Amino acid sequence: MSFHPIRHFITITRHRHEVVRLCFKAGIGFQGFFHDLSKYSPTEFLPGARYYSGKESPNNGERRDTGMSLAWMHHKGRNRHHFEFWYDYEMATKKIVPMDMPDRYIKEMFCDRVAASKTYNKESYTQESPLLYLTKSTAKEKMTENTYKKLLFLLQMLAEKGEKETLRFIRRCKDLPLAEIDGKQLP
Numbered sequence: 038m039s040f041h042p043i044r045h046f047i048t049i050t051r052h053r054h055e056v057v058r059l060c061f062k063a064g065i066g067f068q069g070f071f072h073d074l075s076k077y078s079p080t081e082f083l084p085g086a087r088y089y090s091g092k093e094s095p096n097n098g099e100r101r102d103t104g105m106s107l108a109w110m111h112h113k114g115r116n117r118h119h120f121e122f123w124y125d126y127e128m129a130t131k132k133i134v135p136m137d138m139p140d141r142y143i144k145e146m147f148c149d150r151v152a153a154s155k156t157y158n159k160e161s162y163t164q165e166s167p168l169l170y171l172t173k174s175t176a177k178e179k180m181t182e183n184t185y186k187k188l189l190f191l192l193q194m195l196a197e198k199g200e201k202e203t204l205r206f207i208r209r210c211k212d213l214p215l216a217e218i219d220g221k222q223l224p
Contacts, residue, residue, distance in 0.1 A: 059148035064208035118145035190216035
């Protein structure tokens with residue numbers, strides 16, 4: 038295992054700059070300025086440099102090595118654009134369950150997922166990459182139905198209509214629509 042602080046810094050900064058660019062085009066530019074700043078903290082940066090591969094999140098390397106990712110736990114607890122931030126106790130059952138994400142953070146999550154797909158897929162990135170990543174994951178089981186449907190709607194729109202049109206839609210949209218899981222006609 039190597040230590041790659043410069044490569045890691047370049048990767049997270051490239052990703053962050055792409056998220057900021059997308060956030061501005063989506064009408065949430067101010068929010069974009071604060072995106073992922075915790076990645077530069079020692080708690081996240083040092084494991085990121087230690088487990089850097091350039092092909093996947095360093096958090097996966099930390100998980101393989103230690104059984105968990107302290108960097109990820111730190112990150113998700115400070116960044117509201119991650120659905121994992123939005124968990125709380127349900128009073129009736131005392132179980133920890135997902136909560137609906139506010140639309141402003143779903144918009145940032147969209148920008149984050151597009152930027153991450155571009156960062157890790159590089160030249161093999163397509164407009165469908167973020168949608169495929171979502172639908173192949175177990176995220177649906179871990180988000181509220183409303184949060185999942187809203188993110189799905191945006192990623193389907195990206196796949197079908199492209200980045201420019203989807204960002205224009207997000208910028209103009211106060212309340213995000215819900216996708217029909219079996220396919221909804223996009224606006």
